[in-house]
Amino acid sequence: MGKRQNNTAWLLVLPVLILVAFSAVIPLMTVVNYAFNDTFGNNQFFWNGWGWFEEMVRSERLHAALGRQVLFTGCILIIEVPLGIVVALNMPKKGFWASVCLVLMALPLLIPFNVVGTIWQIFCRVDIGLLGRATAALGIDYNYTNDPFDAWVTLIVMDVWHWTSLVALLCYAGLRSIPEAYYQAARIDQANRWDVFRYIELPKLSGVLLIAVLLRFIDSFMIYTEPFVVTGGGPGNSTTFLSIDLVKMAIGQFDLGPAAAFSLMYFLIILLISWVFYTVMITIDPQEGR
Amino acid sequence: MAQITLSNLAHSYGSNGLHEEDFALKAMNHVWQDGGSYALLGPSGCGKTTLLNIISGLVTPSQGRVLFDDIDVTHVPTEKRNIAQVFQFPVVYDTLTVRENLAFPLKNRGLTASAIDARVVLIAEMIGLMATLDTQARGLTPDAKQKISLGRGLVRESVNAILFDEPLTVIDPLLKWELRAQLKALHRQFGHTMIYVTHDQTEALTFAEQVVMLHEGRVVQMGTPEALFETPEHTFVGHFIGSPGMNLLDAEIADNHALIAGYSVPLGARYATLAGRTQIGIRPEYIEFSADKGLPVQIQRIDDVGHRRIVRAEAAGCAIAVSLAEGTALDATMTHVQFVPEKINVYADDWRVQGKVV
Amino acid sequence: MSLELQGVARVVDGQMHIKPTHLVLEKGTMNVLLGPTSAGKTSLMRLMAGLDTPSQGRIVSSGTDVTTWPVQARDVAMVYQEFINYPAMTVYDNIASPLRLKKQSKGDIDRAVRATAEMLQLSSVLQRKPLSLSGGQQQRCALARALVKNAGLVLLDEPLANLDYKLREELRAEIPRLFEASGAIFVYATTEPEEALLLGGNTATLWQGEVAQYGPTASVFRRPSTLVSAEIFSDPPMNVTPCTKRGDSLRFEDGTTTGVWGDFAALDDGHYNAGFRAHHLAVSSPAAPAIHLRCTLTSREMTGSQTFLHLSYAEQRWVGLVQGVHDIAVGHPIDVWVSPAHLYLFDLAGRLAAAGSGTS
Secondary structure, rough: OOOOOHHHHHHHHHHHHHHHHHHHHHHHHHHHHHHEEEEOOOOOOEOOOOOHHHHHHHHHHHHHHHHHHHHHHHHHHHHHHHHHHHHHHHHHOOOHHHHHHHHHHHHHOOOHHHHHHHHHHHHOOOOOOHHHHHHHHHHOOOOOOOHHHHHHHHHHHHHHHHHHHHHHHHHHHHHHHOOOHHHHHHOOOOOHHHHHHHHHHHHHHHHHHHHHHHHHHHHOOOOOHHHHHOOOOOOOOOOOOOOHHHHHHHHHHOOOHHHHHHHHHHHHHHHHOOOOOOOOHHHHHHOOOO | OOOOEEEEEEEOOOOOOOOOHHHEEEEEEEEEOOOOEEEEOOOOOOOOHHHHHHHOOOOOOOOOEEEEEEEEOOOOHHOOOOOEEEOOOOOOOOOEEEEHHHHHHHHHHHOOOOHHHHHHHHHHHHOOHHHHHOOEHHHHHHHHHHHHHHHHHHHHOOEEEEEEEEEOOOOOOOHHHHHHHHHHHHHHHHOOOOEEEOOOOHHHHOOEEEEEEEEEOEEEEOOOOHHHOOOOEEHHHHHOOOOOOOOEEOOOEEEEEEEOOEEEEEEEEEEEOOOOOOOEEOOHEEEEEEEOOOOOEEEEEEEEEEEEEEEEEEEEEEEEEEEOOOOOOOOOOOOOEEEEHHOOOOEEEEEEEEOOOO | EEEEEEEEEEEEEOOEEEEEEEEOOOOOOOEEEEEEOOOOHHHHHHHHHOOOOEEEEEEEEEEEEOOOOOOHHHOEEEEEOOOOOOOOOOOOHHHHHHHOOOOOOOOHHHHHHHHHHHHHHHHHOOOOOOHOOOOOEEEEHHHHHHHHOOOEEEEEEEOOOOOOOOHHHHHHHHHHHHHHOEEEEEEEEOOOOHHHHHHOOEEEEOOOOOEEEEEEHHHHOOOOOOOOHHHHHHHHHOOEEEEEEEOOEEEEOOEEEEEOOOHHHOOOOEEEEEEHHHEEEOOOOOOOOEEEEEEEEEEEEEEOOOEEEEEEEEEEEEEEEEEEOOOOOOOOOOEEEOHHHHHHEEEEOOOEEEEOHHHO
8 A cells, every 4th residue: 555646657757758848849949049049050040039029020921921811710610610510410310320420520530631632632623623624614713723712712611621520520429418308398398490509509519619619720720731732822822821921931931030930929829819718618617517 | 287188008119019018108098187286106117207208299109099188189299289397407598597598488489578577577486586587597506497497387377287207306305395395386376287207205295196106117006195005006006105115924814814924913804715925015104012912023123214213123024114103112022013903905916905894 | 444534624726615624433333424415525525535635634544644645545435326337347347346456366256246246136137237237236236346345434425316216215224234244434425314314323414515513323313413403414304493582481483482491491591593303393282281383384295194284484484294194274374382392492603502301
């Protein structure tokens, strides 16, 4: 019988801590280092203070990218969350078809990001893609490589295809946990379908929905791979979102200082919004109890 | 408000049930009076929930009909049956206030705002929800939420019946007394037909004018609480009602005497010769200790339950329980027990036999 | 093994969940924690088990301070309200699991499992999976798992609450027997006064995270030290009414006065709350001198052998329990009698000031 809490478990965690230090903390500190210094190569650094940050805050290029990013994430949330709920509401509740639906819904989630991008890139191409050819045959003027609007539509449709099922699956699980008695009570009260949704399902789903919105926010706000593969940020800069812009700045132009300052600010924005979500979730939870 | 008739009603889940044992609910014919209060009592799996679901319209019986007054509602869906139901766990609309919760069924039926308001206030006053009328329902205690469920049922003036599915499960013992008294008062005032499902004999007996005792899908007795206590028609009823239940002793019945392990016990009536397994049933409340009369007894344990004492003993080789009033003296000279002859019931193959009272 | 809580308290998010508690539980005793929902029964048990660490105070087990010991290091077994078993294992393996963790020999395990299963009437279902059993059998299996471990401290958190009334009655009678055979410290949480009485042993009445009273069950029931303790330990609820003692008379709200003697006579003059239990109320004048009060009958419940009378007396709601079937019209005044021997007087701070002669 040990007298104290058994502490050997911490030893087992140690390798992970070391790994995390190398894979996350040290690179992050490098970025911090770049953000506050200027260099002309040869590993010589000059203190630049908040200079890069001030430049980035004033940068119109950054403002434009941020605007595009917010618009994109907004579109994604506005489409995927309600759509996910609708899909979840209409999925079969049990039996063979419920399983079939679940498997089909899970499929897009299992495909690697760059493969999703490639699939849609080919699917939408006007010369060989099924969708591109079909729209051309229908006489619709569609070309995502030339037209910014078409590029946006393509990216949003692709994201909706890829991620709506995540929202739907979360909501489905939430809906299944509502006791049958609630539906029966609503029938007895002669509530219509909308009332059932508004007063039973939606309140019971609020916790799950918050998680869904948080996940979709974080993911879509940091989106990189798919637009990179499909449009490469074009045409022009029309689909250059924050992360794409960041990579262009850092790797393309080799402006390491501004890019580092930019990425730190990017990181802080996401952290801030996640924190807001977390606080909201915590304050809602006690009310949900009992 | 309506009279409920169950006509040749039976139900089996799954296949069509060719054998009697396939039926979760075995064929029954009953008429439940308009304005009566009924309790469906039995252990888990006895079919009481199935029966409730058939009345509420959640389950369509595989055989027979359900009538509200003279209208056949067997195939009428729940929402058209004009019933109310209170569930085991409080079912409230979390985001609505207490007032909106109570108004909800009326609003859906298209009543005017002023009519709704008057009715809501009347009901809220009766069940003691006035103080929290404009509070959101989600933050309330379980008993307040259960009152809301109850209120939503009562708020409609013309419901055919109010169904209760073990409504006091989540309520603390002391609050149960208040809610039960309230339920009684509401029943007296509004005269709704009420049907109450429970496994708790105290709740069933105190609530209902008529208790329907179910056992393995069969109604073994329907009667007043007093009848269930004094003259259980089946040994299961004797065992289930009362705490502790009826003592059942194997006995040979000879006219107006029972023979238990050689001892003769006088009965309150005369009986013809009986076939099958014969038993006598005697309530713990109707057994008296004596110094030399009756069956010899060995006391094993005495439990103090506050208002009375339960003596566990062995009489003529059978385990029996005897209930004594608080403060009854019990000394070492009390070596025998006597049964009150008029309170003894006689059973043949578990069913009660009516004797000829002389 | 004995278990001692020395000023144990627990604070969660600035709220005092358990107020400083002193309790000494001796080896081989049955201890009932009685109180309504969220009175702190489960919180107190979690502290005893070592699932939570107290914010202050010490927990001493057989003279050793175990306050910071984790649950694995303590010698405890626990049974919950929900039927918690390993669903993928047979009943046999479920019961054997704590012994296998202790690395006992196969023969020893087999003997212990079979003996425990026999005691809990599970012998015929040893090879079945718990979920295929009835609720009562599932809980028996959970009880068997706790008992077979032979732990020094067995915690039962409302183990019968999810069972049918009749099954509850059956297991309730069995648990004291099991407990006598094991010799461990049993701690049993319940909301039901009758359950506490049937289990016997000692009872702690709990209210808002505080132990109101601790002592032998029968004496806590018959001589509650506070009004709160009396209310927790009464089902039907204790009937209470304010009264005033002046000289050698006691005056009730409706003007009824009665002479006082015995312990009551020695009390200081002033205001008190009088309390008595439902079954001590009579609807016919008893032979011995009794206090005669006038109530209104608001509702009546008959169980077949007893009648519950719901009464209103001045501002108070009372419940009376009388033997037999009494068909009294509802809504009318009714005369009731209470013997002073069954009366408790509580001072305005809620402490017991004096109790009638019939309460010891």
